[in-house]
Amino acid sequence: MPEFTEYAPGTPCWVDVTSPELDRTISFYVELFGWEFEQDSRPEAGGYAMFSKDGKLVAGATPPQQEGMPSSWATYLATDDVDATVGRIREAGGSLLLEPLDVFADGRMAVAQDPTGAAFSIWQAGEHHGAQLANEPGSLAWNECQTNDAETAAAFYCAVFGYEVEAVPMGQGEPYRVLKLGEKSVAGIFELNDELRGAPASWATVFAVADADEAVARAQELGGTVLVPPLDIPDVGRFAALQDPVGAVFQVLADPAS
Structure with a gap:
């Protein structure tokens, strides 16, 4: 690795x-x-x-x-x-x-x-460049801005960091916006759906896991809470949203090939 x-x-x-x-x-x-x-x-x-x-x-x-x-x-x-x-x-x-x-x-x-x-x-x-490991089980896999106004958020981040945006259709709702640097996808912007609309905007942290269901079960054993049970996202992987025992929300994602 x-x-x-x-x-x-x-x-x-x-x-x-x-x-x-x-x-x-x-x-x-x-x-x-x-x-x-x-x-x-x-x-x-x-x-x-x-x-x-x-x-x-x-x-x-x-x-x-x-x-x-x-x-x-x-x-x-x-x-x-x-x-x-x-x-x-x-x-x-x-x-x-x-x-x-x-x-x-x-x-x-x-x-x-x-x-x-x-x-x-x-x-x-300076001496600390950031995460030395990513996209492997137990490390950072993805980050996305979850917001009530994806269009405004996308315009802001593009102005600040020079991203290009790739819109990915998501059924009837707003498209998922992938932020790209050249050909590389680096982050995303997700417009909160009707169930979540009005929730505070935030940046979500997604960790890679070998098995999403096992990770969810283990998190529950350790006192975590399941916010979104494991579900399959086509071409992305198996995903779940969790809250740790102190209240921090995070997500896990198993690669579809794993």
Whole structure:
């Protein structure tokens, strides 16, 4: 399995979960995905933990920066220049939730919100480039913006990161929008359907698994909740949506060939 050492600007490069019960969250994902973890011992790091799979970094976990913040997964989009990207975010109608800051020698980041309300982070690599393993069981498989206004979201992200959009029909509803850098599909935009319309916009984190049904059963054993039972998506794979015991929502996807 190849190791990822760099990410093109606009590519999801990292995910981390914020949790007010960090030990409980870490235990859940270690048991579910077979991850190892190591917490940063520097006092300024605030207990940030790095998850790894087979010795390669896959995700992070952090306590909340403010009291009362719910547990959630965050998507980081790669950039060569955080400050320039922040300028484009503002020009395109987005806003900042966290101004640019340096994270030790690891990199430089900011947290933003698109015009539809979905929060995302941007990451300029220093010593930390992002996930070293992806698209393998127990690692990041996909990220998508789930929103009530896919057209506005797509226009925003294209303006900021230079994506091209491929529209994939989805029955009677809005098409699924695939964000592409050249020929490479890097992320998606999903318009919330009637059942979910009105829910807050967010970026979803999807992890690859060998068997979606087994992953769902194991998550339930560990105290997780099933939000969407396993279902087959043509040409994509077998998918399910889950919530961990502390409240963070994530998704799992088994490749149709597995």
